[in-house]
Amino acid sequence: xxxxxxxxxxxxxxxxxxxxxxxxxxxxxxxxxxxxxxxxxxxxxxxxxxxxxxxxxxxxxxxxxxxxxxxxxxxxxxxxxxxxxxxxxxxxxxxxxxxxxxxxxxxxxxxxxxxxxxxxxxxxxxxxxxxxxxxxxxxxxxxxxxxxxxxxxxxxxxxxxxxxxxxxxxxxxxxxxxxxxxxxxxxxxxxxxxxxxxxxxxxxxxxxxxxxxxxxxxxxxxxxxxxxxxxxxxxxxxxxxxxxxxxxxxxxxxxxxxxxxxxxxxxxxxxxxxxxxxxxxxxxxxxxxxxxxxxxxxxxxxxxxxxxxxxxxxxxxxx
Amino acid sequence: xxxxxxxxxxxxxxxxxxxxxxxxxxxxxxxxxxxxxxxxxxxxxxxxxxxxxxxxxxxxxxxxxxxxxxxxxxxxxxxxxxxxxxxxxxxxxxxxxxxxxxxxxxxxxxxxxxxxx
Numbered sequence: 001x002x003x004x005x006x007x008x009x010x011x012x013x014x015x016x017x018x019x020x021x022x023x024x025x026x027x028x029x030x031x032x033x034x035x036x037x038x039x040x041x042x043x044x045x046x047x048x049x050x051x052x053x054x055x056x057x058x059x060x061x062x063x064x065x066x067x068x069x070x071x072x073x074x075x076x077x078x079x080x081x082x083x084x085x086x087x088x089x090x091x092x093x094x095x096x097x098x099x100x101x102x103x104x105x106x107x108x109x110x111x112x113x114x115x116x117x118x119x120x121x122x123x124x125x126x127x128x129x130x131x132x133x134x135x136x137x138x139x140x141x142x143x144x145x146x147x148x149x150x151x152x153x154x155x156x157x158x159x160x161x162x163x164x165x166x167x168x169x170x171x172x173x174x175x176x177x178x179x180x181x182x183x184x185x186x187x188x189x190x191x192x193x194x195x196x197x198x199x200x201x202x203x204x205x206x207x208x209x210x211x212x213x214x215x216x217x218x219x220x221x222x223x224x225x226x227x228x229x230x231x232x233x234x235x236x237x238x239x240x241x242x243x244x245x246x247x248x249x250x251x252x253x254x255x256x257x258x259x260x261x262x263x264x265x266x267x268x269x270x271x272x273x274x275x276x277x278x279x280x281x282x283x284x285x286x287x288x289x290x291x292x293x294x295x296x297x298x299x300x301x302x303x304x305x306x307x308x309x310x311x312x313x314x315x316x317x318x319x
Numbered sequence: 320x321x322x323x324x325x326x327x328x329x330x331x332x333x334x335x336x337x338x339x340x341x342x343x344x345x346x347x348x349x350x351x352x353x354x355x356x357x358x359x360x361x362x363x364x365x366x367x368x369x370x371x372x373x374x375x376x377x378x379x380x381x382x383x384x385x386x387x388x389x390x391x392x393x394x395x396x397x398x399x400x401x402x403x404x405x406x407x408x409x410x411x412x413x414x415x416x417x418x419x420x421x422x423x424x425x426x427x428x429x430x431x432x433x434x435x436x
Contacts, residue, residue: 030427031426214352216352217352217353218352218353219347219348219353293341295424296341299341300422
């Protein structure tokens with residue numbers, strides 16, 4: 001462990017000090033701001049960090065076990081439109097008989113490219129590849145595999161602010177989503193004696209932006225706290241689609257109603273996690289996240305893409 | 320754990336390096352967003368959550384036919400932007416703004432207000 005600290009510090013210092021460019025930052029598309037969602041990903045490359053994401057749930061076992069998940073994500077733009085996210089999760093499962101198993105899942109990196117940001121139509125499209133690197137977590141505890149997973153993924157976000165004014169308050173709605181196809185680097189797990197399925201990994205969110213309502217549609221004069229809220233419902237689902245011989249093709253996942261409070265430098269999210277079926281878990285869980293906008297916290301250092309930006313004076317802004 | 324070390328290192332490294340600024344969100348306006356005012360206002364006031372760069376911030380006000388009804392000359396002080404208005408007849412007016420906060424973050428938006436009963 002100790003040997004990693006100097007390398008980590010050096011890398012962090014490099015990122016902190018090496019970059020200069022314009023900062024357009026986290027997920028603004030025209031007048032729309034898409035917050036970082038908890039169960040899925042927002043449709044923009046950005047400089048941001050989730051520290052931490054904490055979830056509690058009960059497994060589908062009978063009797064169910066109590067599960068805690070602790071996650072950290074750091075996202076960094078390499079260029080204006082290309083970014084990398086590194087993630088690691090730690091899980092603890094406590095069985096009904098008191099047995100505790102804990103460990104790290106595999107180290108994950110996500111490479112993303114911003115295909116489109118259409119300001120007028122509040123539309124963002126992002127393409128990416130999620131890589132779970134085999135044998136980088138606690139394989140002995142069962143939370144990590146000794147094979148890797150590759151998941152090419154398409155992300156999108158669409159705000160409804162371009163609807164006619166007659167739609168009024170409805171224009172504060174937005175949707176985001178992602179669809180990925182997960183392919184393992186091995187087709188058979190000899191330790192589990194089972195085929196490793198290829199899976200469709202997908203999710204979506206429906207969100208209502210109170211900040212958008214206040215600044216674009218009508219200022220109701222509400223207390224400031226409410227003007228920072230984005231009520232949201234997310235779904236995060238997985239369906240085996242191939243190489244799943246002898247096993248049911250059952251979709252698992254959760255539907256998460258909750259709310260995100262959005263500030264200038266960070267956001268806080270809290271959602272319930274409702275399993276969609278018996279195979280997805282037992283009872284209602286909960287997930288919370290503190291998410292930091294690095295581009296706003298450190299606009300001249302970490303909040304800049306590493307390459308390809310410009311340190312020149314900004315252009316005159318036109319409509 | 321390596322990620323956690325990295326994240327904490329990054330935060331510690333930059334904490335003393337940068338002055339925290341952020342995107343300039345529209346905080347409030349006069350007339351209010353979406354409001355109906357009985358008497359035509361003489362100026363539009365937009366207040367933001369961050370200080371603005373005057374040279375790179377702009378606002379337009381137009382009537383239902385798309386004709387400009389603002390006087391064009393902006394007055395920007397700290398986080399507040401003002402623009403004078405021509406005499407407004409009863410009707411609906413659209414405000415389009417785009418601003419640059421002092422840390423070079425761009426934000427934009429539009430809204431309407433109504434004059435008359």
